[in-house]
Amino acid sequence: NILWYTELAFWLRLWKRSDEYGFLKDCPSQVLQQKLMDLDRAFRDCFDRSQPLKRLPVFKRKGTGEGIRFPQGFRIENRRIFLPKIGWVGFHKSREIEGAIKNITITRKADRWYASIQTEQDIEIQNHPCESEIGIDAGIKCFAAFSDGTLVEGVNSFRRHEDTLAREQRKLARKERGSQNWKKQKRKISRLHHTISNVRSDFLHKLSTETSQNHARVFVEGLQIRNMSASGRGTIEEPGRNVRAKSGLNKAILDQGWFEFRRQLDYKLFWKGGMLVEVNPRHTSQRCSCCGHTSKENRLSQAEFECIACGYEENADVNAAKNIKTVGQTEMVCEANHVGGRQQEPVGTREEVLPVAS
Template sequence: MQRLQAFKYELMPNGEEVRKMRQFAGMARFVFNRGLALQKARYEAGDKKLGYAALCKELTGWRNSTETPWLKDAPIHPLQQSLKDLERAYANFFAKRADFPRFKKKGQRDSFRYPDPKQIRLDQGNRRIFLPKLGWLRFRKSRELLGTVKNVTVSQSGGRWFVSIQTEREVDVPMPKGGAVGIDMGVARFATLSDGSDLAPFNSFKRHQTALRKAQQSLSRKTKFSQNWKKAKARIQKIQARIANARRDYLHKASATISQNHALVVLEDLQVGNMSRSARGSVEQPGQNVRAKSGLNRSILDQGWYGFRRQLDYKLAWSGAHLVVVPPHNTSRTCPECGHVAAANRRSQACFACVECGFEANADHVGAINVLRAGHARLACEVSGAARPPAAGTHRSDSAAADGCR
C-alpha cells in the first residue's frame, strides 16, 4: 500500500535565511488575509465567492500591482498554496466541519508550503535541502528520511524554524499483532486498558505551570513592544513550546506502544470541547464551583486526548490494525457482570460497586471493559448490516481519584 508520511527536522539557518523565511511567511499570511477580505466583500455585495482559479488570477494582479510589488520577491507556489488553504477552509465551513475562516495574525503558526517536488532537492548525506529562493538550508537530521518527496512545509515555532517533508512510499501491509483492547480515558489515569494495565498521566502543563506563570508575570511588568518585552515574550514562547513538545513526545510513545501490540483498539468518542466548557455562566445566572471546574478543564486539556486518538488512528492503520470509536455513554455505570445500569453503581471517581449484584472493581477498568464490549457490538452490527445499538446517558471523565475502592 502507499504510505504518506511526514518527517520533521529543525533547520539551522543563518541570519539572512531567517530574514527571508520571515518575509515569505509574512507574504503568505498577507495573501491569505487579502483573499479572505475579498471573499467577505463579495459576500456582503451579494456576489458568489471566488474559486481557487479565480483567486490565483487575483494573485497575479496583486503581484503586478504598484501597491504590492514586493510579492514578487516570494516564490509563486507558496502564495498559491495560501489561497488553496483559504479555499479548503471555506469548504470545511460549508460542510460544517469547522468555523468560519479567520484572519491570520503575525507570529502565530507562521508557515509556507512548497507543493512541487521538481523544485525541491534533498541531500541527506550533507543534511541539507534546496528550496526555491531560499537556496540550500542545513537541518538537524534526527532520523533517516524514507520515500519520495511530495511537498515541503517550512514553519516557525517557539523562535525556531522547522522543515516538514512529506514523502510517499510503497510498504507491505503487516499482519497485526495482539488481540483487542478497550481504553477508558481519564485524568487520574491517562488511559486504562481493559486488560488491567494503565498509563499514568504526564501532565506537561502542570510540570511547567510555575515557570510559565512567573514568565507571564514578568511580561506584564514590561513596557509593551520594548526590547525587554520582546525578550520576555520569547521566554514565554520557549516554555510553551517545551510544554507542547513534551506532551507530543509522550503521546507518540504511548500510541506507538498500543498500536504495535494490539490488532483492535476501541476508544471512547469524547467531546473534549463540551467537557472543558467553562462553568462561569452569565451575570444573570452565574455558575457554581467555577474555580474547581476551571482546574478540571485545565487537567482535561493537558492530557491531549484528541492528539492521542489521531495518532492511534494512523499508527494502527500502518500496523494493519483497526480503531473503533464508540459513544462514552454509561460506560462507567454499567456492570460488566450483570449488565445493570445505574448512576449509583459508581460510588466515587475510582470505585465501582454494582447495586444489583455487588460486583466491585476500579471504575476506570470497568469503563475500559464496557468500551471494548461496545466496540465488539458495533463491529457485529456493521458485519450483519443491522442498526447500531443505541446508547443513553452521559459519561464524565475522571477528575482526581486514587486507584481502587475506598
C-alpha cells in the first residue's frame, strides 16, 4: 500500500518521538514536510496517465540529489541568509533578487552548496524586437546548424574530460571503500563531474541567449531524445546488435545536451515575446531545400548534400535546417488558416431557420 502525504505526516510526528528516529527533531519540521510533499507528488505523477514516462520513485543512495527546501522562516540580509535551526550563512549573491520570495532551496553539488531563491513577480508580455525566423538542425559532429548557414561546433564537455575521469575512477577502485582516502578521491571525482556539467551549461546558456535575442521564431526538430539514447543491449531472448557502437552514440547524444538547449530556448524566447516551434523531423535530412525533391541518394555523405533532381549543393546540416524552417512556417500558416476558418463561416453556407407562426 502507498502512504500519501496525510498518513506520512501523521507518522512523521510519531517517528520524531521514537528512539530510533529521534534525530529527525534536529531538522526543521517544514523541511521534512516538504520532502513528504515531494514524495506524494512523485507517487501521483506515477499514476497520472498523461505522464506515461513517469515511474515509481525509488530510494536514492547517499550523495545523490541532496537538497532541502525552506518554505518560510528564512531571512535575507545583504549577502547572508538565515535558515531555521542552522543560523546565518554567508553566500555569493550572483544577481539582485526581484519579486516576492516564496521559498529557498539548498542543494549540494560536489563540494559546494547552492541557494536557489524562488520569487513571484508580475512580468509584462513583451513584443520581440526582431522579426527574424530561423531553423536549427541538431547534430553530434556539429552541435547546431542554422538555416542562415551558421555552424556551431559542440563543446563535447564529457569527451574532453573522459580520459581524466576514467583515470580518477581507477584510482578510486584501488582504495579501501569508506576510508578517508576513498572519500577524498570520491570528492575529487564529484568536482570533475561538476566541472563537466558547468562547461556544458555555460555553452548552452550563451548560445540559447544569443539565439533568443536575435530571432523571434525558432524552429527545431521534435526529437524523442529518450528513445534515441535508449540502450542497445536488448534482452536475453533478443540481444542487441552493435552494442558498443550504440553505446558510443548514446554517450555522444547525451553529451550534447539537446534537450537542455531546447528547454532554455523555450523559456528565453517566451520571456522576450518570441516562440519556439517543434516540427516533425521526418525526411528533413533527405529533402532538397531548393526544389523539394526527397531521396536517400541526395546525401552524398554525413556532411554533404547534393540533390539528384536539380543539382543543388549544400552542407547537409544546413540543408536540413532550411527544411525545418520551411516545414515550421508551413505548419504555422496552415494552423492559422484552420483557426480562422473555424471562427467565421463562408458566406452563403449557413441556413437560416425562420420561426413558424402557430
